[in-house]
Amino acid sequence: MSKLNGRLRGINLGELMLTLPSLGWLMVFFILPSLIIFAIAFRTADAYGGIGDSWTLETILRLVNPNYPGIIWRTIWLSVSNTVICLAVSIPVAYYLARMDRRWRQWAMLLVVVPFWTNFLVRVFAWKTLLHTDGTLRHFLVWTGILGADQPLLYNSGSILLVLVYTYLPFAILPLYAAAEKFDFNLLEAARDLGASSPHAFFSVFMPGISRGIVTASIMVLVPSLGSYVIPEMLGGVDSDMLGNKIAQYVYTERNLPRASALAAVLILTVLIPLLGMMYINNRRQTRDRKEITDTLSHHTGIRA
C-alpha cells in the first residue's frame, strides 16, 4: 500500500528525500551560478563596477583583443606542462609506493599526504621565501654559477610552473597510487618471463595496467591548474598572467564584471574539453570510474593508506 503511494512517476519517494537536499543545493549554488556567468557576459557594465541594464555583444567581441589569445595560450601550456611533469614524477613514485613493504608504505604515504593537507597559502608563501631575491636558494645558485647574478628566480613563468608542480603533485600521486596498489605485479614477472626487459615491462604492462589512474590523475591536475589564480598572481611577473588572475583583475582592479564573466565563460569552455575527453574515455569502462575516485579520496584522508 505505502509502496504504491510512495511512487511518484516511477521515482521512489524515499529516494527523492535522500537525493533532494544535495541535488537541490548543487542546483542552486553550483549550476545556477555557472549559468549566470554566461548571461552576464552579454550585459553592459555600469560606471560603478556593477552590471548594466542592457544587453551587448561588445564584451564577447573584445575577446579577440591581441592580449587574450596570449593569456589563454599561456594558461594552456603551463597547465599541460604541469600535468606532464606531475605524471612523469608520480608514475614511478606510485610504482615504488605500491611495491613498498606495508609497514614503511604507511609512513611514506603519510609524508606524501601531509603537504596536501598543509595550508595552500602557507605553501605559496614558503616558495616565495625560498625563491626570494635575498633567499638562500638564489644565493646558493648564484654562488655555484648556475644562475647569473642578475637573474631572478621569481616572477616568471618558470616560477609559476615550479609551484604548480609543487601544489598538484599530491593530486597526481594519490590516484596513481590507488591504481598501482591494485595492479597485479605478477604481470611484470610474466612479461619478464616472456622476454621483456625491465623498462619494456614497465611501459608495456604496468602503464596500461594503471591507465585509469593516469586518466584520473591528468584530470585532477589539469583542470584545477587551468583555473590557477593565486600562484600566477603571487609568483608570476607582469608578463605571466593566466586566465584565473586576469578574471580576478577584472573583478577587483578594473571592476568590470561582464568582462570577468566573459573570461570565466572562456575558462569554463577550456575546462570542458579535457572533462568531455575523460567522459569519452570512461564511457567505454563506465562502472569502474566512480570506484577510482572514491578510492583516491580514501587515500587522501589517510584511511587505508
Add this chain to the structure above:
Amino acid sequence: MTHFLEFAGIKHYFGAVKAVDGVSLTVKQGEVFSLLGPSGCGKTTLLRICAGFQHPQEGRVILNGVDITELPPEKRKVNTVFQNYALFPHLDVFENIAFGLRIAKRSAVDVRQEVERMLDLTDMTEHARKRVVELSGGQKQRVAIARALVNRPQVLLLDEPLAALDLKLRQRMLVQLDSLHDEVGITFLYVTHDQGEAMSISDTIAVMNRGKVEQTGSPAEIYEAPRSSFVAAFIGDTNFFDGVVKEIDGDYSLVAIEGLGAVRVFNDKQLKVGGAVHLSLRPEKIHLTVAEPPAESSRNISRGEVEEIIYLGSATKYWVRVGDYRLAVNRVHRRFGLDEKPIRWKDLVWLSWHSDDGYMLERYSEADEELLSLPDTETETEPLAVDGDSHE
C-alpha cells in the same frame, strides 16, 4: 640427455626462513617433473629460482649444459604458467599469446602463424579476440599455457596451474595438459600441493618438505616405497607403527610392536635383531572381514573393534581398535553395497595383511602423524539426532 635441467646445492633463505635449504635435483629432457609438497615447503621458490625471479643465495641452476643462475628472467629459455595465470588484462587473447613473439621482434606473418598454431593446439581459436575478463577459468588457463609455449621454451614451468579451478575442470584440464605434453614434448617442471595431480601427470616426483627434498622417484616408487614418514603420510593415507626386530627369518623379520603384538614384515632394510623399526602400512592393503580369515604364514592377522566408519562411495573407511592402535582400513565395494551385510560401529572384525605390504621407513617424525586423516579421538562428540543411526 639425462641431466637436462639441474639444480645444484640451491639455498635460499628469506631472513630466518629457510625456503630452499640445499636442494639438488636433475630433470631429464622431455619428462614431466613435479615438485610436490605442502604450502611453504619451498617448491614455488625453487620454481621462481628456475624462472629467474629469485636469485639463490647459494647453488647453481644449469639448463642444457649452460649455467643460467645469473641470467635475468627475460634471457632464459624457460617460460612460466603462473598460478593466477597473470594474463595481461589490457590485451586480448591473441595479443597475450603474441606478447613474447612481439618482444622477440618476429615478423608479423610469423607472429600470426605461431599464435594461430597455439590457438589451435589449445582449442582457443574462436576466442582469439576476446578480452581476458570474458574468459572462463579453464580458458584463461589454456591461454596462459599457449602464451608460454609459443616461445618454444626448453622448459615449461607450471606453478600450481590447476589450483584456481574447480574439481571437475581440474580433472579435465589435467588430461588435456597430459596430452599437450605428449604433443609438444617439452620438459615440464610442475609445482603442486595436490598429490593426486602430481601422481597422474608426472614421470618423476620430488616430494619437498621444509625446504628439503624428502624423496625423488616415480609416482609408484613414492607411493609404494616411501622413505620417510612425511612422504608416507603426505601422499595418500597410512598407518604408522614403531617396533623392534625380534627374529630374522630369511628376507622377513618378526617385529615386536608394543601394544599390538608381533608382526611379520619384509626386511628390505636388512635390519639386525634389536634394530628399531618404523613401519608404514597403507589402509587399502589391510583386508577387513567379519569372518576369521584362514591362517597363512605370509599374512598377519589381528582382531579389533570398529570405532568409526566413513562411507566414501567407492570405498568405506574404517578405524579399527587393535590393542593400543587405531588402524585406518579402506575397503573398496566390489558389489552393490546395499546388498552386503553392513559392518557397524562396535562390531568385532578381522584384519589381515600381507608381510610384504608393511614398508620400513628410513626416517620417522612424530609430527607427520598430524598429516593423517584421523577421527577426533579427544572429544567424543554427541551425534546429531538426524544421522545418529551409525551409533546404534
Add this chain to the structure above:
Amino acid sequence: MKRSLFPGLTLVFCLVFFYLPLAVVVVGSFNDSRFGGDWRGFTLKYYNQLLRDREIRGALENTLVIAFWSTLTCMVLGTMAAFALHRHRSRLQFFHLSLIYSPLVAPEILMGISLLLFFGAVGADLGMTTIYLGHVTFCLSYVAMTVLGRLQDFDFSLIDAARDLGASSWTATRKILLPVIAPGIIAGGLLAFTLSLDDFVVTFFLSGAGSKTLPIYIYSSIKRGSTTKLNALSAILLVVTFLVVIISHFTAGRLDRSEKTKEAKASG
C-alpha cells in the same frame, strides 16, 4: 630479480621537494632577520607578536566558525547523497552523480566568481553566510564520495545476517551499517573541515566586511609585504597539520583495524 633504483630515487626527490620549502619557513620563523638570507640569531619574538595579534585571533575565529558549520552541513547532506547514490540506480541518480562529481574538478575561481555574481543577482550581502554557503558547495562532494567509497566496500550480506539473527531493519542499520561506514563519514568530515580551513579563492570572492578568515589574512600580509609574523604563523599551522594528520591517521587506523588485518592476511 633485481629492481631498478630509479622509482625509489624519485620518491626521495619528491619528499625533499615537498619538505624543503616548509623547512625553510620553520627555520625562518626563529631567525632574527626578515628574509632567510642569513642567520642572525635565534628568536621567539615573532611567536610573541603573533599571540598578541587581535586581528589574527579574529580571523582564526571566523575560519573555525565557518569550517565547523560547513563541515556539519556537508556531513549530513553528503551522507544522504551517498546513500541515495548507492541504493538507487535510476536516471535521477546518474544526473545526481554527475552533479556531485563536478565540484571535485571545477576550478575554484569559477566557483568563486559564479557565486559572487549569483549573490549579487539575488541581492545578498557578502559575509560569513555567503562564505559558509560557498564552502558547503565545494566540500559536499568530498564527503559524499568518501562515504560512497565506504558503502561500496560494505558487505550487505552482514545486514541480512543481522536480520536473520533477529535485528529489525533499523537496528541492523544502526548496529552494523553505521559503525562500519562511520570512519567514512568522519574521514569525509575531516576532509571537508580541512578544505574549508584551507580555502582562499572562494572565500576571497565571497567575503565582505568583518568576515576576514586566516587564509585571507595570510594573503593580504603577503600582498602588503608585511611578512614578519607569517613565518611563525605558518610554522604553527604546519605543526598543527602534522599533528592532525598523524592523529587522524592512527584513529582511522584503529577504526579500520579489522579491515587491515583482513588485507594483511590476504596479502600474506
